[in-house]
Ligand SMILES: Nc1ncnc2c1ncn2[C@@H]1O[C@H](COP(=O)(O)OP(=O)(O)OP(=O)(O)O)[C@@H](O)[C@H]1O
């Protein structure tokens with residue numbers, strides 16, 4: 001848990017505060033994204049937690065190793081920083097140290113023995129989907145995305161319960177950022193850290209945050225709430241502008257395919273007789289159907305017009321499916337995928353490529369209408 | 381193409397064509413001019429051109445023969461002489477061209493022998509004739525080797541022109557070879573350089589075999605003689621130890637100061653009082669040995685210091701002797717030692733407190749120290765420090781400061797702020813940040829400064845011979861006093877070789893000390 005209580009920071013010689021009377025609480029195990037226009041004090045707010053900057057007024061409490069809330073201003077800053085994971089926008093890997101030594105920075109400061117450091121580092125690079133022999137490399141021998149992963153790994157080296165991440169995926173192209181975001185979200189399901197995550201990108205804030213803290217210039221808190229609530233009920237004009245006119249569309253980010261899909265789709269078995277299959281499709285009034293094997297694994301699809309008047313097995317007329325969507329994909333990504341391949345409906349599969357459901361554009365549309373109705377209804 | 385060529389030849393005539401070739405090369409000295417000429421390569425033109433040069437050379441040879449001989453020579457004999465010169469010119473040229481051709485092939489050249497010979501002749505023939513003409517004029521004015529070497533004498537100017545023409549010719553030959561063989565320019569350079577180098581080695585070797593007396597051999601024999609006597613080694617070790625001793629102290633001092641002036645100003649703390657202990661100790665040493673605490677005490681300290689110093693000096697060792705001598709000279713002056721160290725403690729503490737605030741001033745002062753002529757600094761220090769190693773080491777330490785502390789300062793300042801912030805944010809103390817991040821990352825820059833200072837000190841240490849130090853500079857000063865050319869050349873040559881060798885070694889060391897991760901980054905950048 002991280003708790004801000006009326007925190008104000010005025011830089012020496014400045015007349016106006018960089019962070020102004022900020023109060024909010026990040027529950028344990030959740031990600032809170034801090035978002036706002038450039039210069040609004042996001043970084044400042046974050047650095048107040050590990051005391052790279054000291055607050056002028058107010059108090060910040062974090063859960064310490066004895067599971068008690070303690071005021072950071074009363075803790076030794078060096079001890080405090082070693083107990084909080086810290087990941088900065090520019091990554092800041094030490095170029096003269098190997099990846100192993102980079103990841104081992106804090107463990108080394110805490111006097112871990114070498115074997116333990118190596119073990120932990122191997123664990124982390126594996127967790128970050130990288131081969132273990134990367135540990136012997138130097139930062140300049142990695143790609144930007146790999147470096148960013150190592151930066152995150154370094155911040156998690158001692159498995160700190162609290163982490164501060166300042167635009168951790170900022171220095172990277174959109175495609176890789178998306179990949180890293182998804183990887184990190186998956187990871188967070190397991191590690192359940194309490195994270196303060198700074199970003200200037202509202203989409204990232206919505207995607208990554210369990211809670212969003214929207215700041216305005218001068219370090220003013222405009223709204224602190226869950227992404228769904230912020231999109232549905234922007235507190236004021238500033239928030240409304242900031243989240244953008246497409247906030248209805250953005251809400252698609254928050255809903256996962258499994259929540260709206262048809263989980264009992266009409267499917268054909270690969271070993272079914274063609275006549276029987278045509279009968280099935282006519283009955284269901286569909287022009288094509290996805291085909292699975294005995295283990296429910298997706299094999300492809302068949303079209304009625306290809307099967308009419310033919311004999312044999314369904315698998316002889318299979319066409320490969322151009323795409324399928326994972327259960328945890330959000331609606332926005334699913335929609336974009338469907339637009340790309342120009343399919344009216346797409347199979348939803350789990351990690352083993354087993355068909356779990358079917359989703360079409362109508363379902364997505366309905367979900368939007370539904371959440372709009374809820375929002376309107378409650379607002380009035 | 382071929383018919384084209386034939387037509388132009390018919391139109392212009394053979395000799396006209398050849399003259400055009402020469403003119404195009406001389407007026408447009410570039411690769412493309414040679415490439416254009418390549419298509420007009422013709423063995424006949426080559427042979428005739430070289431023959432023409434031989435004729436001119438022959439005429440020149442006849443012209444400079446003592447008048448009596450020429451008049452005494454019949455027309456027939458003169459013709460034989462001319463034929464001989466033409467023959468030699470042809471054979472020399474083609475043998476040389478063949479040699480170059482084989483070397484060029486070795487370097488991956490692709491041109492034909494006839495093309496290469498033609499392009500070479502385009503340079504050698506016209507330039508050879510022009511140079512001969514100049515030499516003829518020079519000879520008439522009484523050209524001798526010493527006169528050539530003196531650019532101010534009228535003949536010297538002719539000599540200078542000839543030398544310049546020869547250099548120009550060498551450049552053109554490079555173009556000719558490159559056009560003929562389409563090789564990399566470095567390969568072209570080696571192709572032409574290899575015969576010259578071989579010739580140089582052969583020439584120097586023959587000097588020694590024949591026992592010819594000239595700058596190189598005299599120098600060699602003089603140094604060899606000094607070496608067998610053992611004086612050269614002694615001076616060399618003295619030189620090295622003086623530099624090594626001074627540089628070791630200078631590095632500690634310079635890096636410390638360099639680090640101090642990178643951090644924010646600090647407030648004095650009670651715990652800082654601990655520096656009072658060494659400070660008072662050294663002030664006491666100074667006061668006691670300079671008689672402020674009673675003559676008896678001073679005498680006692682001085683005699684102990686002299687005893688220690690003497691027993692150190694008694695150890696006679698070729699390798700460590702000079703070092704012991706430096707230490708002995710320093711021990712012998714306890715008052716100066718106490719005073720200097722006390723002053724340095726105060727300066728360092730002041731810089732420790734002031735930090736960055738003092739950076740400009742510190743760098744400025746270190747810069748000013750560097751501008752003081754070494755002889756003046758040695759001289760100024762004679763009064764407090766006497767002559768000998770103490771004085772020399774003190775001056776050398778001061779001189780070494782600027783490169784070392786400036787590079788430490790810039791090296792640390794150049795560490796990217798995000799790297800420092802990452803370290804600090806992960807809980808490094810300021811000390812750990814300095815030792816684990818800033819200094820390792822600044823090592824390459826600091827080492828460059830150390831390298832510069834060491835090479836500089838090797839030079840200045842020669843001057844230290846002026847105040848009685850046993851360094852290689854002694855040869856230089858003795859040479860000047862005794863007007864012995866070979867002596868000061870020997871000193872200069874040995875100092876230069878020492879500086880080059882040490883610099884090479886330091887380059888290797890720098891490479892070793894640079895953290896692996898920083899090397900690749902430099903290559904990638
Ligand atoms: N060391 C400092 N001294 C004085 N003012 C500062 C200092 N650091 C930041 N500021 C000011 O405080 C305000 C907030 O800065 P901060 O770095 O927290 O912004 P930010 O929200 O992280 O912006 P960005 O998205 O551009 O990173 C800015 O107006 C900045 O100019």
Ligand SMILES: [Mg+2]
Nearest residue numbers: 042043044166
């Ligand atoms: Mg910022």
